[in-house]
Amino acid sequence: MTERPTLSRAELEIARVLWSLGEAGVRAVHDALPDRRQHDFTTVQTYLRRLESKGYVSSRLEGRVRIYKPKIKPRTVIRDTVEELVDRLFAGESLPLMKHLLEERPLSDAEIAELRQLLDEQSAK
C-alpha cells in the first residue's frame, strides 16, 4: 500500500484548486484561490512544493515556469479525508454526518430532488 502522508487543511485547498484547473503554475493557483483565503505567492509555492514531496502532484518545468499537475485523483483524497473525519468525529458512522449536513446547510429543491434520486438508486441495489 502506497502510504502517502496526509494533507494539511491548507494543502487540501490547494489540491482542490489544482484539480479544478487541471494543470497550473503557481500564479494560476494563487489567483484561483477564494478571496477570503489569500496567501502570499510564495506561500502557495511552498504548498505546491510540499504537495509534490508528499506525492500528490507532479511537476515539470515548462520554459521558466513550473507547471504542477495532480497525480492522485480527487476521489481518493476525498475518500481518505472524509473517512478520517467520520472516524474521529462520528465514530465511523456516516449517517450522523449526513443528518448534520441536511439540518445545517439548506439545500435547494433541485438538490433535494437529486439526493432523492440517489437514494432511489441505492435502495434499488
Add this chain to the structure above:
Amino acid sequence: MTERPTLSRAELEIARVLWSLGEAGVRAVHDALPDRRQHDFTTVQTYLRRLESKGYVSSRLEGRVRIYKPKIKPRTVIRDTVEELVDRLFAGESLPLMKHLLEERPLSDAEIAELRQLLDEQSAK
C-alpha cells in the same frame, strides 16, 4: 465572537469520546478510545489538558482524580469542522460531499429510509 483555536485531528476524537461519556477522567477516556487508536495514558492526558486550554472543556479535581467535562456542544464543533472541510475540499458546496458519502459508504435500508424522511421535512418547509 469567542474565537477558539481549532482542534487537531487527534483532539477531535478525544472530544467526541468525552461527549459520549458526558464527564470523565483520563482513564475512562483512554479506555473508551477505539482499539486501533490506542495512545499512552499520558498522551490522552495531554490532549485533555490542551482541550481545556483551548476552551473546549472544563475540569475539576474530584478527590485525586481530575474530571473533564465538555464545555462546547458537539453541534458547534461539528458545524465548524465540517464547514471548514466543505470549504476547503468542496469549495463550500455541501451537495458533493453528500453525494460522495452516498456513493462511497453503503447505508442500510433503515438509514436510507431515515434520510428520505429528512428530505421530506426539508422540502416541506
Add this chain to the structure above:
DNA sequence: ATTCGCGGCGTACACTTGTCATTGAAGGAG
C-alpha cells in the same frame, strides 16, 4: 513501614504546518 500501581503535573522533543524573506536568473520596456 515498605512497596505497588495509579493519576497529576510539568517538561520535552521531533515533526508538521502556516507563513514568509531572500536571492538570483530570465525576459520585456525603454
Add this chain to the structure above:
DNA sequence: CTCCTTCAATGACAAGTGTACGCCGCGAAT
C-alpha cells in the same frame, strides 16, 4: 544595455501537534 517584473529555489521560523517521560504523592496490599 539597464531597470523592472516575474518566477524559481531555498532557507527560515514560530506555533501547533503527536507522543511521551519522569518525578511526586496517595491509598491499598504485603
